[in-house]
Amino acid sequence: MRRNLDGLLFPRSVAVVGATPIPGKIGNAVMQNVASFPGPVYAVNPKYSEVLGRPCYPSIAALPEPVDLAVIVIPAEGVLPVLRECGEKGIKNAVVISAGFKEVGKEGAQRERELVRIANEYELNVLGPNVLGLISTRVGLNATFAPRTALPGQIAFMSQSGAFCTSVLDWAWKEKLGFSHFVSLGNKAVLNECDFLAAFAEDPETRVIVAYLEGIQDGPRFMAIAREVSREKPIVVLKAGRAEAGARAVSSHTGTMAGSDHAYDAAFRQCGVIRARTVEELFDFAYILSRQPLPKGRRIGIVTNAGGAGVMAADAAEWEGLSVARLREETLQALAQKVPEEAAIYNPVDVVGHATLEQYQTALELVLADPGVDLGVALSAPHPILRFADLARVVSQAQRTAGKPVAVSFMAGELGEEAEAILREAGIPSFFDPARAVRALAILAKYAEVRTRPKDPPPVFPVERERVRVLFAEARRRGRVRLGLEAMDVLSAYGIPVARGGLAKTAEEAGRFAKELGTPVALKIVSPELTHKTEVGGVRLHVRPEEADRVAWELLRSLRNRFPEVQIDGVYVQEMLPPGxxxxxxxxxxxxxxxxxxxxxxxxxxxxxxxxxxxxxxxxxxxxxxxxxxxxxxxxxxxxxxxxxxxxxxxxxxxxxxxxxxxxxxxxxxxxxxxxxxxxxxxxxxxxxxxxxxxxx
CATH class of the missing domain: 3.30.470.20 (ATP-grasp fold, B domain)
Known part of the structure; x- marks a missing residue:
């Protein structure tokens, strides 16, 4: 079920519960921020009659009208009664900034369970608890206690860490990076990443969805929503906790190699989510996906006036799965006529250091116009003649004309405000490192492929489900939860091809099985406790049918003598197959x-x-x-x-x-x-x- 979060993300009226005129209090910071909201804003606090020049009401019940959103900033023990008041008043959306819930222990966890119960009873959308708050630039709402707000933009951001939110807001202000929505998820007691993923997908002002997550509450639901959303809007996630803190006890090869991070990698790949490894990548990818067009392929054109930068970009292209485009003969001939004689006209195109601005511009335009080029990177080192602002203007014009994605790497400490403003206006990302520019372009190519991936559902084969259920029930009845070859019928019930064979409880049975198979056989010990048969000497190969009973008897005797306390059920007799x-x-x-x-x-x-x-x-x-x-x-x-x-x-x-x-x-x-x-x-x-x-x- 998809929740309607319009009243949370696009409220028409807001109440701040816990508003206070005292500077330094969170309730004051939230009220200061919410005060800029253009719609009705109500302060709620029984201690005051007025807060920041606005009338202050003693309770939610005393408000003159039900608001769309209640922002709750009071001690944890008072939150539940306020939520119940919201429900009774007909308020359907709440942001619980208050801490003191499951993050503080058993008492807090019980309080959070009661919060969920109240939310379900009144059908409340509750963000939090324990959050920074949320910002919605489309309606001018800043319901946080952060010292900065968000600039308007096309990136919707959600984070499980409130502290990371404040850091991102501060950094984004300096970088002039804007957001459509900015959401701190907190404890995710009621609303979680799945709810906001679905809501952001429906917002026309959002082009890219970005998230910092430490975990996902409902993996199958997340995958189902992300599969659908990622065909329309890119989803970029920085998932923390890649390293396994410890290994759990497992008995299988798969178990020893599969960690939770493998599952996240696989799930993200399958549902089209782009995984960032660092904060830098998170916003590099978000920016280029929100501002540049998608390429038709993976062929990159490289133009530089510094040979080393071109080599670095070509290396990075190979690492990132791009191919250095092969330029058409017509392009090569035109380049030879327009660039300095010493220039390298084969991609990467190095116009050399003394090329004029016009020669650099011509080279870039020719490369981007080549039908064999899908995306481009423009590189330059500091130059005594060429101004970065002029280069930025040239690159911006070339990108607009070609309609292909472009990134730049001007390898300098500072480009200057004019150059940065020109590139920002054009939506062209700029990096010091050529490899970083290429990596960002590669993400565009990756996402272009995500949008066109097949929609095939998983096939459903006719199988014998009841047969499997009976086999497992019998195993449990015998106290067995670890099964081996004796459970091969489970595979057969699903049409999975298996080597012919069967379980023999005695040496005589093994002999009869072998003769029925009529081929050399493998004899394998069957024991719930000896899972690694080869290591304990529990396997005999290439046994002739006429010798199977004797070899089986010797195998059983040997293992029972060596492991007298171990349960041995018999031997599995299996046809010998040729090497494959x-x-x-x-x-x-x-x-x-x-x-x-x-x-x-x-x-x-x-x-x-x-x-x-x-x-x-x-x-x-x-x-x-x-x-x-x-x-x-x-x-x-x-x-x-x-x-x-x-x-x-x-x-x-x-x-x-x-x-x-x-x-x-x-x-x-x-x-x-x-x-x-x-x-x-x-x-x-x-x-x-x-x-x-x-x-x-």
């Missing part, structure tokens, strides 16, 4: 986003090189295809050194079926298919490790 390309496919259940799939190449690639990629299930077919492309060793799947390619369609199908399995069965907590053997005509799961919840979910 090994891959691993696994899943762990992420607390924020749910089932997190991991795909990688097997053997040394996963154990040592950790060449793996992640995606949040359920996957669409294009997302499953993308997963194969994300591993560094992907060429091994397409065939190298005379080897044929693997059956890619079959591998994608297997990924999609596992995706459906883990999405439809939340009681699967961890899963490993390792290895899956890939051949030119098929793929086969050979080994399984699976953990289910102790109770049916």
């Amino acid at each position: 390309r090994e891959v691993i496919l696994g899943m762990v259940r992420d607390p924020t986003f749910g089932p997190l799939l991991m795909f990688g190449l097997g053997g040394i690639y996963v154990e040592v090189l950790r060449d793996v990629a992640f995606a949040v299930a359920p996957l669409s077919r294009p997302e499953a295809e993308e997963l194969l492309e994300l591993v560094r060793g992907k060429k091994l799947l397409t065939g190298v050194r005379g080897q044929p390619p693997v059956a890619r369609a079959a591998l994608v199908d297997l990924i999609l079926r596992v995706s459906q399995l883990v999405a439809e069965n939340p009681d699967i907590l961890e899963l490993d298919l390792n290895p899956v053997l890939c051949y030119p005509d098929r793929v086969v799961a050979v080994d399984l490790r699976l953990t289910v919840s102790e109770e049916d979910l």
Whole structure:
């Protein structure tokens, strides 16, 4: 459900509860800021009859009319009665600036739970508690206690950190960066990032949505909204907490390699969110996305009067996934006639240091006009003849004429106010570092691709769900939550191809199974406590059918003698398959986003090189295809050194079926298919490790 936040973001009237005439108090700072609001503003405080020249009312109930928004700045213990008063008065929106809730311990957490209950009872939109407040420049509202307000602009910003908000406001004022909305999320008791993401998407004054987040409350909801919004407006997020503070106990390969940050990376990629690594990137990306057009491709043109800067830009283009454009012959001929004889006319185009302003301008215009160039970067070092203001004017004109995105890197300590004003008016971002300029341009290319990504829904295969439910119920009845090869029927129920085999509880049964298979077999110990079979000597390979009973007897005796306290259920008898390309496919259940799939190449690639990629299930077919492309060793799947390619369609199908399995069965907590053997005509799961919840979910 999408909430209507118009009364919160675009109020027509505001009340400040806790307004005070005493300087230095937060209630005074908020009232000072709200006083500039052009609509009716009411002060509420039983201690005063007047605050800052306005009548002051003793309570919400005493107000002459219901306001659109109540801003609450009182001690925490008084907040709940005021919220109830708001509900009774018909006020539907509140900003609770007050601290003293779940961030301070058990008593505060209980108070916050009661706040949520009251909000639900009266259908209140509550921002906070424990927030700086919010700013909406479209209606002239500054409902914060920050010493600065926001300039008008097209960037909607939300932050989980109030202190970061004040820092950004101060910095943005100096940089003349404007915002449509500026929201401090605080404890997110009622409203969270999902609600504001949806609201900002519907605001015509907002072109880019930017967020600083330390966590997401509802991962699936966030992904659903972001998938839709990112096709219309870019979303840039700085997610803090990339490093894992500690490792949780897991039994699978996937679990040991999958951290929460992998889930955020995967989720953001899948729903089109651009992830910034630093504050600098956050606003570099936000600015260029809000001011420059999107490119049609990834081919960059580079024009410079300093050779080193051109080389740095070309290197950065490769790092950022851009290609240095190959200029047309007509462009090269025109450049040769217009620039100094010593100039390098092949991209990067270096017009050399003594080129005139007109020669620099001509080179830039020719490069941007080339049909093989999608975006451009203009570079310059400090020059005794060329003024940065003149260069800025030239670049701005060239960008307007070409209609292609451009960034500049004038490698100087200061450009001067005139140059900065010209570039700002044109919406052209300026950086000292050429690599930073190229990185910002690369984000434009990335977002252009986000807008055109396929909309395919996850496929739904016909499967035997009841069969899986019965298998898990039986495992729980026997006190088993960690399952191995004995649970291969779970895969079969979802149409996932598995090697033929079965569980033998005795050596004699193993012999019969082997003869029925009619091929050399692998014998693998089955025990809930010996999950790493090879390490404990629990595997025998290439066993002939006629020897299977003897080898099984020896294997069982050996393991039972070595591990007398360990439960051993028998041996799994499995057909021996020819060597194939090994891959691993696994899943762990992420607390924020749910089932997190991991795909990688097997053997040394996963154990040592950790060449793996992640995606949040359920996957669409294009997302499953993308997963194969994300591993560094992907060429091994397409065939190298005379080897044929693997059956890619079959591998994608297997990924999609596992995706459906883990999405439809939340009681699967961890899963490993390792290895899956890939051949030119098929793929086969050979080994399984699976953990289910102790109770049916």
